[in-house]
Amino acid sequence: DAGVTQSPTHLIKTRGQQVTLRCSPKSGHDTVSWYQQALGQGPQFIFQYYEEEERQRGNFPDRFSGHQFPNYSSELNVNALLLGDSALYLCASSLPGRIAKNIQYFGAGTRLSVL
Amino acid sequence: AQSVTQPDIHITVSEGASLELRCNYSYGATPYLFWYVQSPGQGLQLLLKYFSGDTLVQGIKGFEAEFKRSQSSFNLRKPSVHWSDAAEYFCAVGLYGGSQGNLIFGKGTKLSVKP
Numbered sequence: 001d002a003g004v005t006q007s008p009t010h011l012i013k014t015r016g017q018q019v020t021l022r023c024s025p026k027s028g029h030d031t032v033s034w035y036q037q038a039l040g041q042g043p044q045f046i047f048q049y050y051e052e053e054e055r056q057r058g059n060f061p062d063r064f065s066g067h068q069f070p071n072y073s074s075e076l077n078v079n080a081l082l083l084g085d086s087a088l089y090l091c092a093s094s095l096p097g098r099i100a101k102n103i104q105y106f107g108a109g110t111r112l113s114v115l
Numbered sequence: 116a117q118s119v120t121q122p123d124i125h126i127t128v129s130e131g132a133s134l135e136l137r138c139n140y141s142y143g144a145t146p147y148l149f150w151y152v153q154s155p156g157q158g159l160q161l162l163l164k165y166f167s168g169d170t171l172v173q174g175i176k177g178f179e180a181e182f183k184r185s186q187s188s189f190n191l192r193k194p195s196v197h198w199s200d201a202a203e204y205f206c207a208v209g210l211y212g213g214s215q216g217n218l219i220f221g222k223g224t225k226l227s228v229k230p
Contacts, residue, residue, distance in 0.1 A: 004158070006158075031216065033216060033217075033218075035218075040222070041222055041223075042119075042205050042207075042220030042221050042222050042223050043159070043205070043218075043220050044220070045217045045218060045219070048216050048217065055216075056216060056217050058217065090158055090159065092159075092218075094216065099147070099166060101216035102147045102149075102164075102209035102216055102218065103161070103164060104161075104216075104218060105161065106151075106158040106159040106160070107158050108156070108157055108158040109158050
C-alpha cells in the first residue's frame, strides 16, 4: 500500500521564479492538505483540497495556489518566490468526514531552497 | 487564537530511561489531539491520537499520551527510551467547525538519546 508520495525531493530556485510541487495521496484518500515547515518550526497549514476544490486556507498570500486532479493528486504552486519561501513543503492526505479529515498521513516532503 | 505550546525545545535522555514530552494547547473546547514524530529528512509519522473517551491513549512504538482537560495538556510518555527514538516530536491539535482538517502544530521538541 503506497503512502503519500511527493516530488521532487529537493528543488533550488531563484527569487522571482515560480515552482510547482506534486503530491499523490495515500490509496483510498481523497482529501489533500499542504503545509509549510520552516527550519526549526512546526508545520503551518497552507490549504486543503477536496473534490477538486480548495476547502480551507491558512494565512498564506495568493502567491500560493493549488490544484487537485480527478485522481485526487494535487499540486502546490508558488509564484514570485521570496527567500522566505525556503522551507520543507509537506503534503498530507486523509479520508473525508468530520473526524477522519483530521487524521492526516504525511509524505516525506519537498525541500525548496530559494536563492 | 488557537495555539500549541511545547515548552521544551531539546531534551536528552539516556537509553532505557523514561521520557515525558510536554504539550499544552489553547482552545475554547477540547480539540482533537495528536502526536507526530519526524526523523531527519523524513515526513511526519502519526504516533497517536485522541478524540474522546479514555484520557490515556496508546500509540505505536510503545508511546502513550494522557489528556488532562483541567491543564489543557496532552503529554507524551514512554517508559523506556530506545536509541531509535531520537527524532523531533510534534504535538498538534485539530479543530471543530469550519477549520476541521486544519492541524495546528507546536514548534516541536528534539529528543536526543545518550547510550
